[in-house]
Amino acid sequence: MIRVQQEDFDIGAEVARLKAGRSDIGAIVTFLGTVRDQDGAVAAMTLEHYPGMTEAELARVEAEACARWPLQASLVVHRHGSLKPGDNIVLVVTASEHRDAAFEAARFLMDYLKTRAPFWKREDGPSGARWVEAEARDDASLTRWDKPPA
Amino acid sequence: MIRVQQEDFDIGAEVARLKAGRSDIGAIVTFLGTVRDQDGAVAAMTLEHYPGMTEAELARVEAEACARWPLQASLVVHRHGSLKPGDNIVLVVTASEHRDAAFEAARFLMDYLKTRAPFWKREDGPSGARWVEAEARDDASLTRWDKPPA
Amino acid sequence: MRLLYFAWVKEKAGIAAEDIEPPASVATVAELIDWLKGRGPEFANAFARAEVIRAAIDHTHVRHDARIKGAREIAFFPPVTGG
Amino acid sequence: MRLLYFAWVKEKAGIAAEDIEPPASVATVAELIDWLKGRGPEFANAFARAEVIRAAIDHTHVRHDARIKGAREIAFFPPVTGG
Numbered sequence: 001m002i003r004v005q006q007e008d009f010d011i012g013a014e015v016a017r018l019k020a021g022r023s024d025i026g027a028i029v030t031f032l033g034t035v036r037d038q039d040g041a042v043a044a045m046t047l048e049h050y051p052g053m054t055e056a057e058l059a060r061v062e063a064e065a066c067a068r069w070p071l072q073a074s075l076v077v078h079r080h081g082s083l084k085p086g087d088n089i090v091l092v093v094t095a096s097e098h099r100d101a102a103f104e105a106a107r108f109l110m111d112y113l114k115t116r117a118p119f120w121k122r123e124d125g126p127s128g129a130r131w132v133e134a135e136a137r138d139d140a141s142l143t144r145w146d147k148p149p150a
Numbered sequence: 151m152i153r154v155q156q157e158d159f160d161i162g163a164e165v166a167r168l169k170a171g172r173s174d175i176g177a178i179v180t181f182l183g184t185v186r187d188q189d190g191a192v193a194a195m196t197l198e199h200y201p202g203m204t205e206a207e208l209a210r211v212e213a214e215a216c217a218r219w220p221l222q223a224s225l226v227v228h229r230h231g232s233l234k235p236g237d238n239i240v241l242v243v244t245a246s247e248h249r250d251a252a253f254e255a256a257r258f259l260m261d262y263l264k265t266r267a268p269f270w271k272r273e274d275g276p277s278g279a280r281w282v283e284a285e286a287r288d289d290a291s292l293t294r295w296d297k298p299p300a
Numbered sequence: 301m302r303l304l305y306f307a308w309v310k311e312k313a314g315i316a317a318e319d320i321e322p323p324a325s326v327a328t329v330a331e332l333i334d335w336l337k338g339r340g341p342e343f344a345n346a347f348a349r350a351e352v353i354r355a356a357i358d359h360t361h362v363r364h365d366a367r368i369k370g371a372r373e374i375a376f377f378p379p380v381t382g383g
Numbered sequence: 384m385r386l387l388y389f390a391w392v393k394e395k396a397g398i399a400a401e402d403i404e405p406p407a408s409v410a411t412v413a414e415l416i417d418w419l420k421g422r423g424p425e426f427a428n429a430f431a432r433a434e435v436i437r438a439a440i441d442h443t444h445v446r447h448d449a450r451i452k453g454a455r456e457i458a459f460f461p462p463v464t465g466g
Contacts, residue, residue, distance in 0.1 A: 183466055197465065200389055200439070200442075200458060200460070203443075203458065207444075239465075239466070260466060263465065264466040266444065266463065267463060267466070268389065269463055269466070270463065271465070281464075284462030
């Protein structure tokens with residue numbers, strides 16, 4: 001499941017909902033991305049996105065993860081709008097019988113989301129606003145997934 | 151921080167406590183291990199451990215993770231005693247500025263914990279009780295960490 | 301067709317969305333960018349470093365050599381920085 | 384020294400902990416296992432597959448060739464299965 005929303009989310013509630021009434025899951029991995037203040041350089045952040053394409057792209061990435069690993073459940077929640085340092089940005093949850101699949105799928109989801117989901121961060125700091133530049137290592141991290149997992 | 155306890159834990163509360171008042175963290179990875187019923191083969195489980203050594207071994211594994219990756223915080227909580235299918239067994243949380251360190255450290259902690267922390271699972275099913283056998287792949291997974299991370 | 305602009309492409313172009321009908325000679329995303337650049341200094345500035353601009357046709361990432369025929373919605377934006 | 388047994392080693396040996404003083408000729412973990420096996424059928428059974436038994440001296444994993452001199456607490460158990 002994927003969700004794009006302005007409101008905050010609650011990692012405990014999301015994991016509880018995903019687990020509820022199930023006893024076939026053995027491993028749940030979560031990734032939580034939060035706003036860093038970068039030693040005071042960031043007072044606030046605005047996350048712009050492309051409504052419609054964002055949901056389509058996240059759904060494609062999630063479908064790809066489910067095709068590659070035996071997941072029992074998965075969730076991607078990404079916020080947009082105004083955020084402050086410490087605020088939650090993104091949550092990825094993967095559930096599987098065994099830990100390797102859950103770990104790998106969660107990392108895959110984050111790697112792909114970082115390079116494909118149409119979000120743009122604008123940081124507002126003491127010296128004005130600036131659009132965050134994409135990092136070359138985010139593209140490079142995709143090479144990890146060039147070969148299908150064992 | 152490490153904790154060995156009979157009581158359940160709350161992943162949301164643990165993550166909230168670790169984040170509280172901090173805005174320097176960018177990435178938090180959690181691993182939650184839960185009891186699988188294995189298609190009805192497991193009605194209950196008892197986790198025996200070696201008090202004293204368990205804490206010492208978990209602390210050594212956590213210290214090793216902190217030496218290998220730039221972690222801002224880490225937590226390992228492991229339960230012992232009687233558990234039912236669906237119950238929480240273990241929680242690992244790692245926090246770092248960037249996601250690669252958090253993902254790798256969490257997986258390292260689980261890999262080492264699985265082969266070093268003195269816990270033993272006894273499954274109680276319709277056909278009696280049996281001690282779970284260690285899996286060769288858990289030993290094999292340690293080879294992932296033979297070389298220090300880039 | 302509908303054109304959308306995001307992040308600093310939007311700020312530089314001074315517009316978020318518009319409906320346009322480029323000449324029939326404009327066949328690819330790259331040609332559309334060239335045509336947009338000729339519309340005025342804001343667009344020339346927004347697309348000055350055309351090689352860093354990403355494009356999507358109907359919600360799917362495409363390369364600059366993609367053909368635009370039949371597209372309902374084309375979006376231009378910088379490399380993404382979510383997550 | 385104090386000996387501890389866990390999981391199926393404990394169940395087979397029929398004891399969880401004891402204080403013993405092995406003869407001075409018993410120098411290593413492997414020799415201690417051999418000596419324990421000679422104490423009776425329960426111990427012979429518990430340590431029958433000695434190669435799968437893990438040992439710890441004073442809360443630290445050790446190999447069977449580790450020397451036991453100075454040990455306060457030695458534990459025997461199957462491969463661990465936590466997590």
